[in-house]
Amino acid sequence: MTTTPAPVTGEQLTRLHADLVARATADGLLDVAYRTVDSPVGPLLLARTPAGVVRVAFAVQDHERVLQDLAERVSPRVLEAPRALDDVARELDEYFAGARLTFDVPVDLRLTAGFRRSVVEHLPDIPYGRTASYAQVAASAGSPRAVRAVGTACALNPVPLVVPCHRVVRSDGTPGRYAGGDAAKQALLELEARVGRAA
Known part of the structure; x- marks a missing residue:
């Protein structure tokens, strides 16, 4: 049995x-x-x-x-x-919660390379609550004409939020697209603007 x-x-x-x-x-x-x-x-x-x-x-x-x-x-x-x-x-x-403006955890950027990695490495330079245009980021990454490539680098950023690609916007100030969805990008920008005003 x-x-x-x-x-x-x-x-x-x-x-x-x-x-x-x-x-x-x-x-x-x-x-x-x-x-x-x-x-x-x-x-x-x-x-x-x-x-x-x-x-x-x-x-x-x-x-x-x-x-x-x-x-x-x-x-x-x-x-x-x-x-x-x-x-x-x-x-x-x-x-x-609006209590942290920058991230301190170490980041492993092995999933990005070349110009895209250069773009991602420059994103933390955009201060909390501020934005930069794709053209401005292209210039800071050393290739002023590579505006479209900056958009691709932001879309493929492997560590969004921790590395703030949501702060990169169109030249006219509109948010543009976002890997997490356009509503998520708008919510993050509004959060930072609200916390920045309260500070």
């Missing part, structure tokens, strides 16, 4: 997953840790490597596809490890 094993409980699965994360971290086998957090602009996927935050993705970017891309471009050793991103989640909470 065979016996049916007892079903695994949610608590046991949680404990097993925590053990897996701990062992992978201790053995240097966790190349990409990730978690999702709620935010005023929808659920965000956060991912980090040992070097820093490598990806912030909006729900409209399809979190499952983003994880697959990380597995292909960074490492297949991708694991949900929420505690590894506690500092990033905390800084994002502070940002959305």
Whole structure:
């Protein structure tokens, strides 16, 4: 007579997953840790490597596809490890509460290169609550005529919010497009304008 094993409980699965994360971290086998957090602009996927935050993705970017891309471009050793991103989640909470103007977490920009990387590296120079045009960013990145390329670099910025591509707008001051959706960009600009006025 065979016996049916007892079903695994949610608590046991949680404990097993925590053990897996701990062992992978201790053995240097966790190349990409990730978690999702709620935010005023929808659920965000956060991912980090040992070097820093490598990806912030909006729900409209399809979190499952983003994880697959990380597995292909960074490492297949991708694991949900929420505690590894506690500092990033905390800084994002502070940002959305209007209590943080800049991010201090380290950033890993391996997913961008060439001129696009140069653009992304210049984005933190745009002060909180201020904007710069695509043309101004092109000039600061060393290629004044590369306005369209700046738009592409912002659209493909792997770490939006932490690296503020939402502060780049059209020359006429209108927001322009945004990887997280046009409404998200408008909400971020309004948040920063409101906090800036209150300061």
